[in-house]
Amino acid sequence: MMINLGEVSALADDSVPRTNWSGNFHYSTNKVLQPTTVAETQAAVRSVAKVRALGTRHAFNGIADSQTAQISTLKLNDVSIDAKASTVTVGAGIRYGDLATLLDAKGFALHNMASLPHISVGGACATATHGSGMGNGNLATAVRAVDFVAADGSVHTLSRDKDGDRFAGAVVGLGALGVVTHLTLQIQPRYDMTQVVYQNLPFSELEHNFAAIMGAGYSVSLFTDWQNGVASELWIKRRVDQGGAAAPPAHFYNAKVAIKKLHPIVDHPAEACTDQLNIVGPWYERLPHFELKFTPSSGQELQTEFFVPFDRAYEAVRAVETLRDKITPHLYITELRAIAADDLWMSMAYQRPSLAIHFTWKLETDAVMKIVPQIEAILAPFQARPHWAKVFTLGSAQIAKVYPRIEDFRALAKEFDPKGKFRNAFLHDHADLG
Ligand SMILES: Cc1cc2nc3c(=O)[nH]c(=O)nc-3n(C[C@H](O)[C@H](O)[C@H](O)COP(=O)(O)OP(=O)(O)OC[C@H]3O[C@@H](n4cnc5c(N)ncnc54)[C@H](O)[C@@H]3O)c2cc1C
Structure with missing residues (x-):
């Protein structure tokens, strides 16, 4: 179905805020198109010379920015479950929290979620957003197929089954190949979980037990402000079908089990946090730290995160600790999470099990x-x-050193976007996609 230019102008939406979620980044354009169908997305892409996809605006830098136009995906939010194939196909703009509730009601679950459920599936996968767990790949590793509108308005599907390596290049696409309209995700039978928090785990325990500590549950997070050589909190999220309802020991590697619900920042109110204290609940209310119905904070924050090979995790943590007196005054909290290796070219965990050091x-x-x-x-x-x-501040030369497939990624992006319709200053500065 062809859509004419008059109809494209009807897609303009001036209600989408012109800053990111945090408020630290002002987008450079007031033009936002909000398609509701794939055909409208094609028409929107064709109608502009330059454009970037926009999800739930949670990125902290200029990756989603455009001088010309953005295409908001939030009205692409349909859901279709294929129970036989154990997959769900979703519109890219749906938020994980909304998808999770629908899946759970039908008896299904995702393998993991990020710290909060408010982010769009398309935006999360485009940037290799992750949760935690030694055996859990980032959220993009659940993708089985990706549908996107390329620079000339044509629609493409790449799937793990049919497109192998090219698919692995496209999933964490940084918005550089086109506007993703739909993603097909692997799902599994729903499961219940518990969450237990320990306090004051000495860093020294990490030296010989880092993998055991991060592997103590299905998903584990450590929090620290880098002072006093301790992780102030250790969150262990366990699956009930993997013994996760058993009473937790009172002590764990010299940390003590918490007896009240805690926020990751010890003295902040814990009301917005998902249930702890070993209370059984559905996967989507335990994997994220925060509940969907709450906005987790005022947005008055910035985030930074670096991924190091897990086999050097302890060394890396101790190296960062040497900067503690410079870091702590400007920090709310650091979170340490584990991510399994994957094969997605632009993923931070590409071909290496990783520890993510978050600020x-x-x-x-x-x-x-x-x-x-x-x-x-x-x-x-x-x-x-x-x-x-x-x-972050690393430029494209430094980035190229740590992404072995970056040349292949540039070639793939060029194939679907030969004239750079989807390129912006961020991609130029940090990935040499100019
Ligand atoms: C409070 C908070 C907590 C967070 N927690 C975590 C966490 O636990 N783990 C983690 O890894 N990250 C986390 N993040 C980061 C967040 O997951 C990423 O910023 C993610 O990109 C957000 O998705 P979004 O839809 O808001 O993306 P946007 O900011 O809207 O866009 C980000 C990028 O994705 C591209 N994009 C978006 N949708 C599409 C699409 N349909 N097609 C093509 N490209 C698209 C955009 O062009 C842009 O390049 C957090 C962020 C915040 C603000």
């Missing part, structure tokens, strides 16, 4: 921009990869 900063941009390069320098010997959607 939730106060919204003190100048101070943060001074400390981030120091963290990057101290983690350079670990070939650290920055999270694509968070604050």
